Amino acid sequence: MEFTIKQIATLLNGTIEGDETLKISQLSKIDEGKEGSISFLANPKYESHLYSTAASAVIVDKSFQPKQAVQTTLIFVDNSYSAFTQLLQEVNKLVNSVRIGxxxxxxxxxxxxxxxxxxxxxxxxxxxxxxxxxxxxxxxxxxxxxxxxxxxxxxxxxxxxxxxxxxxxxxxxxxxxxxxxxxxxxxxxxxxxxxxxxxxxxxxxxxxxxxxxxxxxxxxxxxxxxxxxxxxxxxxxxxxxxxxxxxxxxxxxxxxxxxxxxxxxxxxxxxxxxxxxxxxxxxxxxxxxxxxxxxxxxxxxxxxxxxxxxxxxxxxxRSLAVFRKLPALEKRVQELEAKQKN
Incomplete structure (x- = not known):
């Protein structure tokens, strides 16, 4: 499996910022990206990895604005998570289509x-x-x-x-x-x-x-x-x-x-x-x-x-909130009972 970034962007109806001629041969998580791989960024929790990843391309939302310089090529799409899912589906079809007979x-x-x-x-x-x-x-x-x-x-x-x-x-x-x-x-x-x-x-x-x-x-x-x-x-x-x-x-x-x-x-x-x-x-x-x-x-x-x-x-x-208070309530009841006995 090998595609150019331009081919992938066309499939995902995305726009490219960077080198569209680079070859992609595998998918990866953004924190494990390597040269020749493509990843995605959907959760802001992982944004820091975008600035250090070795992945050749990363799929991001159109609304995303980097906070610092990015070395990797970016593919901007409407929804990065959905787009990467679509890419996974296409790869899966290719892998399974090989099996015939x-x-x-x-x-x-x-x-x-x-x-x-x-x-x-x-x-x-x-x-x-x-x-x-x-x-x-x-x-x-x-x-x-x-x-x-x-x-x-x-x-x-x-x-x-x-x-x-x-x-x-x-x-x-x-x-x-x-x-x-x-x-x-x-x-x-x-x-x-x-x-x-x-x-x-x-x-x-x-x-x-x-x-x-x-x-x-x-x-x-x-x-x-x-x-x-x-x-x-x-x-x-x-x-x-x-x-x-x-x-x-x-x-x-x-x-x-x-x-x-x-x-x-x-x-x-x-x-x-x-x-x-x-x-x-x-x-x-x-x-x-x-x-x-x-x-x-x-x-x-x-x-x-x-x-x-x-x-x-x-x-x-609400019931759980009351349940968590039961030990304290029991203690108060015991204290009140002790006071009454005295």
Missing amino acids: VEEPAFLGNGATVGEQVYRGAFSYVGANSRIGNNVKIYPHAYLGNNVTVGANTIIYAGVKIYDNAVIGQNCIIHANAVIGSDGFGFAPQPDGSYHTIPQLGNVVLEDDVSIGAGSTIDCATMGSTVIRQGVKIDNLVMIGHNVEIGKHTVIAAQSGVSGSTKIGEKCVIAGQVGIVGHISVANGTKVGAQSGIGKSVKQEGTTLKGSPATDINENL
Whole structure:
């Protein structure tokens, strides 16, 4: 990978201050910049590194005004963070586009169809009647069961397991060892205290542009579908129960869990280690702080919650303020009781 600064600026619709002919061959953090690398400055906390970095170019906001002389070439854009993200995406496409063809041994079931420019890594398995779209990348040791559909440009990393009948959209990324379509936690209690397994006959549907983190699991529906809507981003080690529906562009951080049949709205932000009970709904735009527990439906859009059980964040912060004062309050009560006894 090698580009001129001018080519990068054209891609990002930016303007250049410095030498536009320099060659860029790698990306770097601003404090680790080297000759031939490009970085970005979005957080003022790191501005001091701009004046000492060895990077050949740095992407900055159009509004940025250096406080002293800058040796590196600057590319001015509307939003430096977004522009660098765009650059990362383009590099990622180039890296993954190199992988094309089949590494043996790889299994392709009867009736399965594979599009153009597809990569199937060694020891990957694609089941009967599955349909693989154009430019899909299936890394080694990935398993796709029977009747699985995978849309164009999706990347399935090593060790991913996708059960029968799953539908994966276009431009999805499923990271290593994620499991899509395992049985939901369905067991019927019996009079003698034992449990009978309830067959899980549904599937999982991931719409376009969904990202699933490493080691995350999404259970199939008992009947119908567990649905992850367009643009949802799920972090590592997240558990999604059967018949859950997650709305468009919601993000869920690591170690969170959503119990069965819960519906989460669009553009929600769920921080790490959040637990959500089953059979409730969470309104669009809800934000949930880390280690919170959601035990009932959230009906008001745009609500911000924290705590376990979760409450409005302002109420939670007031409660925490009182909680921190409890030792002092206890001491005062003890002193008052002692005075009364005397």
